[in-house]
Amino acid sequence: MDFTKVKENEKKSVLEKKEIVEKDFWRQKYHIQGIVGLINDPNGFSQFKGKYHMFYQWNPLGTNHKNKTWAHSVSSDLLHWERMETALRPDTWYSKDGVYSGSAIVDDEKLYLFYTGNVKDSEGNRESYQCLAVSSDGENFERWEPSIVNQPDGYTRHIRDPKIWKKDGKFYAVIGIQSENLEGKAVLYSSENIKDWKFEGEIAGANHGKIKDFGFMWECPDYFQLKDEKTGKIKDLLVFSPQGLEPEGDLYNNKYQTGYLFGKLDYEKPEFEILSAFVEIDRGHDFYAPQSMEDDKGRRIVVGWMGVPEDEDFPTVKNEWIHCLTLPRELKVRDGKLYQEPISEMISIRGEKIEFEDFVKGEKEIGKGKTYELIAKFSDISSDFGLKLRVGRDSETVVKFDFKDKKLVLNRSCGAQSDKSVRKVFLGDIKDLELRIFVDNSSIEIFVNNGEEVFSSRIFPLENADKIIVFAENETKVKLEKWEWK
Numbered sequence: 001m002d003f004t005k006v007k008e009n010e011k012k013s014v015l016e017k018k019e020i021v022e023k024d025f026w027r028q029k030y031h032i033q034g035i036v037g038l039i040n041d042p043n044g045f046s047q048f049k050g051k052y053h054m055f056y057q058w059n060p061l062g063t064n065h066k067n068k069t070w071a072h073s074v075s076s077d078l079l080h081w082e083r084m085e086t087a088l089r090p091d092t093w094y095s096k097d098g099v100y101s102g103s104a105i106v107d108d109e110k111l112y113l114f115y116t117g118n119v120k121d122s123e124g125n126r127e128s129y130q131c132l133a134v135s136s137d138g139e140n141f142e143r144w145e146p147s148i149v150n151q152p153d154g155y156t157r158h159i160r161d162p163k164i165w166k167k168d169g170k171f172y173a174v175i176g177i178q179s180e181n182l183e184g185k186a187v188l189y190s191s192e193n194i195k196d197w198k199f200e201g202e203i204a205g206a207n208h209g210k211i212k213d214f215g216f217m218w219e220c221p222d223y224f225q226l227k228d229e230k231t232g233k234i235k236d237l238l239v240f241s242p243q244g245l246e247p248e249g250d251l252y253n254n255k256y257q258t259g260y261l262f263g264k265l266d267y268e269k270p271e272f273e274i275l276s277a278f279v280e281i282d283r284g285h286d287f288y289a290p291q292s293m294e295d296d297k298g299r300r301i302v303v304g305w306m307g308v309p310e311d312e313d314f315p316t317v318k319n320e321w322i323h324c325l326t327l328p329r330e331l332k333v334r335d336g337k338l339y340q341e342p343i344s345e346m347i348s349i350r351g352e353k354i355e356f357e358d359f360v361k362g363e364k365e366i367g368k369g370k371t372y373e374l375i376a377k378f379s380d381i382s383s384d385f386g387l388k389l390r391v392g393r394d395s396e397t398v399v400k401f402d403f404k405d406k407k408l409v410l411n412r413s414c415g416a417q418s419d420k421s422v423r424k425v426f427l428g429d430i431k432d433l434e435l436r437i438f439v440d441n442s443s444i445e446i447f448v449n450n451g452e453e454v455f456s457s458r459i460f461p462l463e464n465a466d467k468i469i470v471f472a473e474n475e476t477k478v479k480l481e482k483w484e485w486k
C-alpha cells in the first residue's frame, strides 16, 4: 500500500479550499471547526503539560464522511484554540479507511491516544482495530500496531470508539459494539500495561438487562463518575449515542440520538447496573458523540459534535466546509439530576454590554448582534413569550415558551438550512424562566434554568440578520443582559 500521498493530498486540499472557506460569513468565532472539509466527533479530549488538547474527526479532502484523520488543536482556556499538525492520518494498514474515534489518557508523563482503525477489504467488508499512539511532547505521535483485532465472539465488526480511564493502577475502556443479532451494546476491556487488552464482557446494551429494543449500534460510549453536589453521593454515568431509535413525540427527533443512564459499574461481573431511564442529553437539532474529560480543576467537561450523522444538507457545503464542535460545558449532578453549565471561562470573552429591564407586551427590539451571550429572565408569566434572534431578511431563530403546552420550543426554520423542523422540551408549570444563550455566526446553544436542559442547533441566518427581539402575548416581566463577544 502506498501511503506517501496521504499527507500531501491533505495539504493540497487545504491550500485549494482555505480561501473560499475563510470568506464564509457562517464561519464560527468560538467553536472548533475544520479549516476545510468535514469534521465530526471530538476525540482524545485531554489536558497535557498544562494545555487542553482536542482532537476531532476530520476529512480534509471533502465534505463527506471519508478519509478520516485526527485533527488536533490546543488551548489554555478551552475557547481560543491553536491548530496543530494533524495527529493521525489514514496512512497505516490498520487505519487505511479512516482513523476513527477514540479517547486519550495521560499516564507516566505521556499522552496516549486510543482509537479505532477502520479498514475495508476488497469486498467492502469492514475490519476494526483498536490501536494506541503515544506522545511525549503532545505533538508527535508514535503509532503502535493494533492492540485489539476485530471483535469478541457473538459480535459483528462494528466495534469502535474506545473511551479509556485508569482505576487502581489498571486501564479500562468501554467500547461501542453491535451484536450478531444487530443490537447496539457497550463492552468493557481492561489492560495492565495499556498495550495488551482483555475482553471483560458486555456491560449494557439493547435487550440487555432493563433495556429493551434500543438501536442497532451504540456509538461513542463514555463512562465517568460525578459527585452529587446536594447529597454527596457518587453517581456513575454511561453516555452513548444509540442508532436506530424511532421518534416518540418530542423525543428522538434527530436521525440519531445521544443520552445517558445513571447506574453503577460493577467491574467484577462486569455490568453497568442501570438506575434511571435513558435521557437525551441535548434537545437541539445538532448534537452527537460527545466526549468528556476531568480537568485539573476537578471539572467534568464535555464537548459534543454539533452535527448528526447522515445530515449533510448544510448551506456551507458549497463553501467547502461542514460542521463544528459545541462549546465546552461542565457536567454536574444535583439531587440526582444532571445539569450542564457553560464553563466559567465563557465570561472572559464578554465584551460590550447592553441591558434591558421592563414589562413587555407585543414585540420589542432590544439591540443587535451576531456573536454574543445573552441572559434572559422572564417572570409574571401568563402567556406565550420568548426571543427572536439573528432577525433580518428571511431569517430568524425563535425561542418560545408555549404557555398552553408548557414547552420550550426552538424554531430555526427561517434561514438558509433545508431542515425546517422544530425541537421542543416539556418544562411544566413554571413561574419564571432563565435562558442563557450563546449565539455564534451559525449556531445557537440554549441553557435552560442553569443547565436543566440544553438545546444545541446550527442556524444559518442571512448575512445581515442581527436584530434581537423580545416578545410576549400578555404583559411579561423581562430582564436581559447581552454581551457582544470580544
Ligand code: FRU
Pocket (backbone or CB within 6 Å): 040, 041, 057, 068, 100, 101, 102, 116, 160, 161, 219, 220, 288, 289, 309
Ligand atoms: C460517530 C462515528 C463513530 C466513528 C466516527 C467516524 O459519529 O460514526 O462511531 O468512530 O464517527 O468518523
